[in-house]
Amino acid sequence: MEERGPRGGFGKDTVDRLLRRHFRDRRTRVHGDALLLMAEMLKVFVREAAARAARQAQAEELRTVDMEHVEKVLPQLLLDF
Numbered sequence: 001m002e003e004r005g006p007r008g009g010f011g012k013d014t015v016d017r018l019l020r021r022h023f024r025d026r027r028t029r030v031h032g033d034a035l036l037l038m039a040e041m042l043k044v045f046v047r048e049a050a051a052r053a054a055r056q057a058q059a060e061e062l063r064t065v066d067m068e069h070v071e072k073v074l075p076q077l078l079l080d081f
Contacts, residue, residue: 015042
């Protein structure tokens with residue numbers, strides 16, 4: 001079972017699998033603390049993306065957030081992180 005915070009989020013196993021997809025050397029190991037830090041960063045990133053997309057939809061006077069809103073805020077979000 002994956003370790004998650006009390007309010008959900010990314011588990012250590014999920015983050016480990018995501019990171020391993022980009023390692024060139026299959027023997028590379030990631031310390032548990034690094035996985036927890038990366039999981040926290042992903043949680044913050046996703047929440048910020050959702051908040052910015054909601055503000056974008058609100059600025060366009062829409063009641064729902066679509067993928068287009070996320071796409072509009074993503075370039076600046078990536079620069080900020």
